[in-house]
Amino acid sequence: MVSYWRQYPDIEVKLQAVREFIKQRVQISNTDIESAIIAMNAAGGKYLRPAFFFMFTGFTEHKQYSDDERIAVAASLEILHMATLIHDDIIDDSPLRRGQVSIQSHYGKDVAVYTGDFLFTVFFELVIETMQGSPYLAVNAQAMKRILLGELDQMYLRFNQEQTVDNYLQSCTGKTAELFRLACEEGAYFGGADTATVERAGRIGINIGLAFQILDDILDYTAQEGEVQKPVLEDLATGVYTLPLLAAYEGHAQDFKPYLDKGLNISHEDIRTVARMVRDFHGVDKARELAQSFTQRALDDIEQLPHTPARKNLMKLTRQLLHRTR
Amino acid sequence: MVSYWRQYPDIEVKLQAVREFIKQRVQISNTDIESAIIAMNAAGGKYLRPAFFFMFTGFTEHKQYSDDERIAVAASLEILHMATLIHDDIIDDSPLRRGQVSIQSHYGKDVAVYTGDFLFTVFFELVIETMQGSPYLAVNAQAMKRILLGELDQMYLRFNQEQTVDNYLQSCTGKTAELFRLACEEGAYFGGADTATVERAGRIGINIGLAFQILDDILDYTAQEGEVQKPVLEDLATGVYTLPLLAAYEGHAQDFKPYLDKGLNISHEDIRTVARMVRDFHGVDKARELAQSFTQRALDDIEQLPHTPARKNLMKLTRQLLHRTR
Numbered sequence: 001m002v003s004y005w006r007q008y009p010d011i012e013v014k015l016q017a018v019r020e021f022i023k024q025r026v027q028i029s030n031t032d033i034e035s036a037i038i039a040m041n042a043a044g045g046k047y048l049r050p051a052f053f054f055m056f057t058g059f060t061e062h063k064q065y066s067d068d069e070r071i072a073v074a075a076s077l078e079i080l081h082m083a084t085l086i087h088d089d090i091i092d093d094s095p096l097r098r099g100q101v102s103i104q105s106h107y108g109k110d111v112a113v114y115t116g117d118f119l120f121t122v123f124f125e126l127v128i129e130t131m132q133g134s135p136y137l138a139v140n141a142q143a144m145k146r147i148l149l150g151e152l153d154q155m156y157l158r159f160n161q162e163q164t165v166d167n168y169l170q171s172c173t174g175k176t177a178e179l180f181r182l183a184c185e186e187g188a189y190f191g192g193a194d195t196a197t198v199e200r201a202g203r204i205g206i207n208i209g210l211a212f213q214i215l216d217d218i219l220d221y222t223a224q225e226g227e228v229q230k231p232v233l234e235d236l237a238t239g240v241y242t243l244p245l246l247a248a249y250e251g252h253a254q255d256f257k258p259y260l261d262k263g264l265n266i267s268h269e270d271i272r273t274v275a276r277m278v279r280d281f282h283g284v285d286k287a288r289e290l291a292q293s294f295t296q297r298a299l300d301d302i303e304q305l306p307h308t309p310a311r312k313n314l315m316k317l318t319r320q321l322l323h324r325t326r
Numbered sequence: 327m328v329s330y331w332r333q334y335p336d337i338e339v340k341l342q343a344v345r346e347f348i349k350q351r352v353q354i355s356n357t358d359i360e361s362a363i364i365a366m367n368a369a370g371g372k373y374l375r376p377a378f379f380f381m382f383t384g385f386t387e388h389k390q391y392s393d394d395e396r397i398a399v400a401a402s403l404e405i406l407h408m409a410t411l412i413h414d415d416i417i418d419d420s421p422l423r424r425g426q427v428s429i430q431s432h433y434g435k436d437v438a439v440y441t442g443d444f445l446f447t448v449f450f451e452l453v454i455e456t457m458q459g460s461p462y463l464a465v466n467a468q469a470m471k472r473i474l475l476g477e478l479d480q481m482y483l484r485f486n487q488e489q490t491v492d493n494y495l496q497s498c499t500g501k502t503a504e505l506f507r508l509a510c511e512e513g514a515y516f517g518g519a520d521t522a523t524v525e526r527a528g529r530i531g532i533n534i535g536l537a538f539q540i541l542d543d544i545l546d547y548t549a550q551e552g553e554v555q556k557p558v559l560e561d562l563a564t565g566v567y568t569l570p571l572l573a574a575y576e577g578h579a580q581d582f583k584p585y586l587d588k589g590l591n592i593s594h595e596d597i598r599t600v601a602r603m604v605r606d607f608h609g610v611d612k613a614r615e616l617a618q619s620f621t622q623r624a625l626d627d628i629e630q631l632p633h634t635p636a637r638k639n640l641m642k643l644t645r646q647l648l649h650r651t652r
Contacts, residue, residue: 028478087439087440087443090435110481113442114413117413118474120446122471125471128467137458144447145444145447145451152354152356153356155437
């Protein structure tokens with residue numbers, strides 16, 4: 001996490017505070033669960049959602065909410081994210097998470113169920129503590145539901161060769177973009193920005209989230225084993241068809257069918273063949289184009305934000321995050 | 327559910343409304359999950375928690391909260407209960423729930439994880455809708471956490487022959503009594519009762535919850551297969567040592583050890599032997615005594631409540647529920 005934010009020293013300091021805050025808040029007498037959460041928190045993703053939150057607090061000097069309150073809100077975003085990741089890994093039977101053994105694989109599905117539930121309760125507490133009387137209490141409940149519905153969509157589309165790019169985008173809008181939307185919107189709101197900026201922040205969040213998810217899914221088709229911190233093409237093996245495959249599939253259904261029909265019995269060799277076809281039929285190129293168009297929409301909206309140093313940083317971060325080529 | 331409440335026609339009408347309300351609120355585009363929840367809701371437990379809630383709303387005529395709001399609060403209690411049951415069945419690998427195939431066993435653990443999560447989000451929404459500005463928002467978050475910690479205690483004590491009656495009571499205070507406490511306390515509060523009554527209601531709920539759980543665990547050692555809607559002695563087979571066993575165990579550790587040491591490999595024959603020893607060493611009798619003492623504490627407190635028809639009904643229900651002999 002540290003190196004990623006070196007260019008944004010203000011953000012880096014705040015993210016460290018969020019990390020400490022989370023460490024304090026997840027204390028629980030059950031040592032397995034506490035250590036599992038603390039390890040996950042330390043291995044940390046990039047804390048992207050709290051980072052976008054803080055970026056968006058920078059658009060006014062107005063201070064209705066204290067720094068401590070903002071840290072708590074930023075932490076609630078990351079905690080909700082962690083809770084959903086842990087439960088997703090149960091569904092995906094995922095052996096790895098953030099380059100470490102996932103909780104479900106290390107401690108078993110039972111512990112993973114309760115660990116996710118525990119984080120949901122911490123999220124719930126934090127939201128109540130910080131948002132009483134604000135509309136964001138209800139917004140958070142709704143966001144949590146939308147994220148879950150996105151996950152459910154994905155689960156139910158598994159191995160379905162009839163699914164479309166639209167199905168994929170709808171699922172991503174829930175499972176990924178919703179939390180980016182919430183992070184950006186809450187940043188603007190708890191930073192004291194005006195209504196138009198809050199609304200724009202939400203839209204930016206959605207577009208960043210969609211681009212981010214697509215790029216992540218592209219990586220699965222272009223990265224070599226060992227380069228990324230999760231097994232390459234695990235999604236394909238478990239029947240999750242992401243954008244590169246869906247884009248390549250259009251017009252080439254017959255080429256893919258014999259492989260996809262194998263369902264869970266698809267071999268490593270088959271997976272490599274499918275991945276090659278995805279690239280040959282321009283699935284990766286098309287996915288990249290779509291990611292590019294969401295990125296551009298986000299950048300155009302960022303252009304319209306008040307001219308502040310925060311805008312400059314936000315522009316830089318968005319470019320850095322979404323212009324990764326592989 | 328219907329027959330159980332025939333003697334309490336006012337309560338019965340309200341519980342029907344809660345059931346309808348829940349049916350409306352769990353609508354979700356995913357048909358598997360919706361039908362799983364609706365089936366569970368229809369097979370229904372007794373709706374004990376909403377029933378106690380409504381019993382406690384009857385102590386004043388004061389109406390700060392509308393009937394609709396009260397129905398929503400009562401529903402939130404049952405929804406939280408359902409969510410925790412579904413996740414517990416994952417941990418327990420439970421084949422049955424309410425005499426029906428459990429969600430995890432019918433649809434798989436994956437669906438069960440998300441179904442529980444979905445109900446948590448509905449619970450969260452309901453609580454926010456109905457309790458903004460009241461202290462019960464935070465009380466609910468805390469209750470959800472305590473319930474979970476009780477479940478965790480139970481999970482981590484599995485197969486542990488060192489555990490004590492106190493460990494058992496602590497776990498039950500969380501996993502069962504906390505929700506009864508919440509139901510009774512919220513009933514008094516949303517019914518407009520004074521602070522002393524609200525506090526007393528909470529205490530009554532805890533004692534009812536503990537007695538209820540103990541009686542449920544006794545049933546496991548006294549019922550015959552087919553009599554109750556869950557497999558007899560499933561707890562014992564999965565390493566959950568409840569009060570009858572723990573009470574019998576004191577002073578007879580060496581008798582139980584050879585059987586309990588088998589852990590998950592304990593046979594049906596062994597289980598029957600252990601159950602007989604539990605009865606012979608007066609584990610059931612001792613557990614019954616303890617249940618009786620919690621019941622008496624609840625009844626003594628109920629005596630102190632304002633003299634109203636509600637008190638009479640509450641007394642009757644508590645006796646009916648907790649004086650079951652097997």
